[in-house]
Amino acid sequence: MPINIDHIRGLFPVLHQEVNGRPLVYFDNAATTQKPLAVINALSDYYKKDNSNIHRGAHTLADRATRYYEATRGLVKSFINAKEEAEIIFTKGTTEGINLVAATFGRKFIQEGDEIIISTLEHHSNIVPWQMLCEEKGAVLKVIPINEAGELDMQAFDELLTSKTKLVSVVHVSNALGTINPVAEIIQKSHQKGAKVLLDGAQSTSHLEIDVQALDCDFMAFSAHKLYGPTGLGVLYGKREVLDAMPPYQGGGEMIKEVTFAKTTYNEIPFKFEAGTPNIGDVIAFGKALEFINETGKKAIKAYEDELLSYATEQLEQIKGFIPVGTAKNKVSVISFNINGMHPFDVGMMLDANGIAVRTGHHCTQPLMQRFGIEGTVRASFSVYNTKSEIDTLVASVSKIAKIKNK
Incomplete structure (x- = not known):
């Protein structure tokens, strides 16, 4: 229509x-999109009617808040066509999603001499975490150059990609120029070398139809506030097998199964990566933003x-x-x-x-x-x-x- x-x-x-x-x-x-009234009202209604912590309460407000919160996880799963809801982790935004991967996948799987590839088009949030990781691990950061039009030099990418490449982290759509990168090609070639791929989807999710299963990316990070939703909220998508292999990002409530002073066992995904009380009201309101996009x-x-x-x-x-x-x-x-x-x-x-x-x-x-x-x-x-x-x-x-x- x-x-x-x-x-x-x-x-x-x-x-x-x-x-x-x-x-x-x-x-x-x-920078940020404006918010439809449905999002504003949903946030207000949560605090007026349903304010309660989620997952652990037995009373009616806790049950309602939990159902509304988890309903948004289901909407996100459908929005990017993830295989299952457990692959959807709520974060503070794209920046935290990238840092989560660097701090967990990076610290466990990146070793001295390994290589990480990013591009000239990257936002600082997809540069600095990898510089920090490479400095800590003794890994090597490589950068895909661009042409005068602001497009990736894919021949140069082919030359940068080696058996030492463990991760390729690139922006799907440039925030500064609007360039849409050929991420399907990047993912396919990276996987042929055994490398995992993270997509910065902060810009692409608001403009393009996203299918993470078709793309076959290992991770995608994006923010709610660029999708007509609240600020301070984002999503990290990850394939189950990769998320299961990663250690927790933070310790605290919800990310555990059992705690003793001798040992702690961790919760299943996505809760393993959602320590503490989450941004409940904004997650619920984000559901209304996704409904607006779906309806339009x-x-x-x-x-x-x-x-x-x-x-x-x-x-x-x-x-x-x-x-x-x-x-x-x-x-x-x-x-x-x-x-x-x-x-x-x-x-x-x-x-x-x-x-x-x-x-x-x-x-x-x-x-x-x-x-x-x-x-x-x-x-x-x-x-x-x-x-x-x-x-x-x-x-x-x-x-x-x-x-x-x-x-």
Whole structure:
């Protein structure tokens, strides 16, 4: 079904306000998406009606909270087509998911001289944990280069991949450029060498249909807040056989079967990796975000966002002084750019004065910015509730700003 934009925009209260005397145009969706009223209400309702700790209580509130919490795990399982709910671990976000793998799988299975491969496109959260692990273990970190369009050099990847490679951890979709990486090919080639693969799905899960069984990735980490859900919540998917082989991430309640002062036996997955009281209310509210996506339809969302991307790209490229950064053939709805002669922060401030919210800076991808020889970019990222009319507002504002330096 085609997108009913008026209906969808009506679901998001935050969009209907003025900023600096102008109607808000929210183009910072790659940083975080806005939340539909159903998500906001679900969070409020949990604390009004169902607030209780889960799994261990015998009373009605505990039972309700547990059922609602575990229902979201089932929705996530279906959303990414995992084989079973036990493969879904709730975390604080993509960052914690990656760190969990580094601290458990990494410390158990990565040895001195082993190799880990990442890419130039990575967010800092998919660089720093592996640097820390390699320093601790004496392992080697290798980096897949990119071309001028912001696409992975797959020939170079083939040369980097060896029998010493134990893990390949790459972003599915670049947060800074919008590039969609050929992850199916990366996974297949990595498995041929016996390496496990982790996908950073922080951006891809909100734009693309995800099937972890078809992809055959060993891990995928992503965040709820980029999927119209609450902040401070994420998911780590892992294949059962890999998760079972990994030690716990943290010690505490829920992740145990039995504790004595002599010995502790650990719980089954996913609870082995969910120590302590979890983020119950936000998990329950995240279920409503997934229901919103399912009701709208992933295919319809992607088709609409692709239309916005094409329209915005065509309009912006006509502006004198507009410098696109990242021109991959296969992209999601992200446009990263600079204005000739202007700092991206200054451009962002001028856009904000017109009520337009964009992200400026290095986008937690400093090595990527260094690859292009720039400090940062202006990033406009579009979601299903954005409109061509809003893009027209962006284009008009960028055009006026560009004329300051490019007369």
